[in-house]
Amino acid sequence: MALYSEKVMDHFLHPRNVGVLDDANGIGEVGNAKCGDIMKIYLKITGEQGSETVEDVRFETFGCGSAIASSSMATELIKGKPLSEALQLTNRAVTEALDGLPAHKLHCSVLAEEAIKAAVKDYYDRNGIAYDPEQFREASCAHCHGGE
Amino acid sequence: MIYADNAATTKMSKTAIAAMLPYLDGDFGNASSLYGFGQRAKEALENARQTVADCLHADVKGIYFTGGGSEADNQALESAAMIGARKGKKHIVSTKFEHHAILHKLDQLKSRGYEVTLVDVHEDGIVRPEEIAAAIREDTCLVTVMFANNEIGTIQPIAEIGAICRERGVLFHTDAVQAAGHIEIDVEAMNIDMLSLSGHKFHGPKGIGVLYAKKGIRLENIIYGGAQERGKRAGTENIPAIVGLATALSENIAHMQENTEKLTHLRDKLIAGLSEIPHSILNGDAVRRLPSNVHFCFEGIEGESLLLLLDAHGICASSGSACTSGSLDPSHVMLAIGRPHEIAHGSLRLSLGEDFTEEMAEEVIASVKEVVSYLRGMSPVWRNLCEGKTQFLLK
Numbered sequence: 001m002a003l004y005s006e007k008v009m010d011h012f013l014h015p016r017n018v019g020v021l022d023d024a025n026g027i028g029e030v031g032n033a034k035c036g037d038i039m040k041i042y043l044k045i046t047g048e049q050g051s052e053t054v055e056d057v058r059f060e061t062f063g064c065g066s067a068i069a070s071s072s073m074a075t076e077l078i079k080g081k082p083l084s085e086a087l088q089l090t091n092r093a094v095t096e097a098l099d100g101l102p103a104h105k106l107h108c109s110v111l112a113e114e115a116i117k118a119a120v121k122d123y124y125d126r127n128g129i130a131y132d133p134e135q136f137r138e139a140s141c142a143h144c145h146g147g148e
Numbered sequence: 149m150i151y152a153d154n155a156a157t158t159k160m161s162k163t164a165i166a167a168m169l170p171y172l173d174g175d176f177g178n179a180s181s182l183y184g185f186g187q188r189a190k191e192a193l194e195n196a197r198q199t200v201a202d203c204l205h206a207d208v209k210g211i212y213f214t215g216g217g218s219e220a221d222n223q224a225l226e227s228a229a230m231i232g233a234r235k236g237k238k239h240i241v242s243t244k245f246e247h248h249a250i251l252h253k254l255d256q257l258k259s260r261g262y263e264v265t266l267v268d269v270h271e272d273g274i275v276r277p278e279e280i281a282a283a284i285r286e287d288t289c290l291v292t293v294m295f296a297n298n299e300i301g302t303i304q305p306i307a308e309i310g311a312i313c314r315e316r317g318v319l320f321h322t323d324a325v326q327a328a329g330h331i332e333i334d335v336e337a338m339n340i341d342m343l344s345l346s347g348h349k350f351h352g353p354k355g356i357g358v359l360y361a362k363k364g365i366r367l368e369n370i371i372y373g374g375a376q377e378r379g380k381r382a383g384t385e386n387i388p389a390i391v392g393l394a395t396a397l398s399e400n401i402a403h404m405q406e407n408t409e410k411l412t413h414l415r416d417k418l419i420a421g422l423s424e425i426p427h428s429i430l431n432g433d434a435v436r437r438l439p440s441n442v443h444f445c446f447e448g449i450e451g452e453s454l455l456l457l458l459d460a461h462g463i464c465a466s467s468g469s470a471c472t473s474g475s476l477d478p479s480h481v482m483l484a485i486g487r488p489h490e491i492a493h494g495s496l497r498l499s500l501g502e503d504f505t506e507e508m509a510e511e512v513i514a515s516v517k518e519v520v521s522y523l524r525g526m527s528p529v530w531r532n533l534c535e536g537k538t539q540f541l542l543k
Contacts (some may be wrong), residue, residue, distance in 0.1 A: 009456075015526065029528060033490035033529050034488075034489040034490055035489075036493040037450065059526075060526055060528040061527070062527040062529040062530070063450050063453065064450055064451075064452035064453050065452055065453050065456045067453075068453055068526070
């Protein structure tokens, strides 16, 4: 049996939306190099406040195969979607869309969820939009590894 | 497929398989049985023991077959610890980059009241004999230092350490799992009191190993039961595996010189080629290393994704990154030679077999260059380094 599902390998070997968005208006970065994974999400958000859309998205990831695949899948799941939906994206949804991840790799999907949230928070901060801080818990290694 | 993970395990030797077959298909007797059929197994067992003894320049009475290298390591340490305890000596000297079969057994001994000193292995991955000498105390019962490191392949000054231990009257064990069959071992000349090796690292079968213990060393059992292996390792002898181990070891040693010359050339070609990758570093001394071992760190990337992409290029290799081990920390060997976590995650080990070729070396160099560059292209760490937001740690 392979370490990863075919979906994971597909998104790892052929990552979608990889790179930088020059006109991004929300950028989030989570993880740290010491732990071995960093994810950076670039969002281009358009539309009226309250009914924005994720018009485009890119990612850059330093990390293992599942970190790259999780980033790729997460960007696919939010691209073109209403911002409110993007904010609802859970690590479970990322994992399910990838047909599962090994137990010790689940934190990679958590990182993807948190990177998107961090990018949305950055968009809110840039535009002076009020939000509930509880919705944007800081990502930390203790968080991504601690719950395993 | 290019198999460059021979430090993990090796392809079985055809000669060893041929030598094993009669004991799998036909001569299935139990070496403990009285009748002639069983005695044929006994004869094969003792011939194999003599072959292994000859390969190590050891007394045949000191050769014990075990279930593998880890078991041999455990039994050696347990035995030395109990010998020490009887004399009131409960201090052990070892190194920071031993295999986990040693380090985790040392942890267990610590929980039983033993003190352990782990000496530094320095950036070049070589233990300094004078630091071993300085670490030995009045109550030291054992020094255990690996012959060659399993990740970075550095060869330790075993004869010098052996001489120090002999002079100070301390037992000396070496985990020779990576060395046996690949570099010269002479337990007499090197003053080695105990040594562990494993069959599958030199084209023998898995699940079989050897513990050598010099005459006069009282071994403790790890497995209790029947009187096999002079009462020191219970369980019906695995004759096919024992015959396979002995055959593979003697075959490897017979071709050691030519293999060393060939592999050293290919190793150095790989090192030269991979050194062209900017912001990379060779881990371990460039010369005092196994002829088969190439080990690099590449800044800005993570090792598991590197391995998966190399696999997609048909290359089997290994890494000391945390993600490949299921643990959170990168390899203790990388940390022991002073690599920071962020560098240690991006490591690559290539361990060559005797059938490695010039063409394979060229293909590996090209693939690693391509894959490293591809992964750096999507790494935010690499971008920050290139944009000067963070400082490069490697030249």
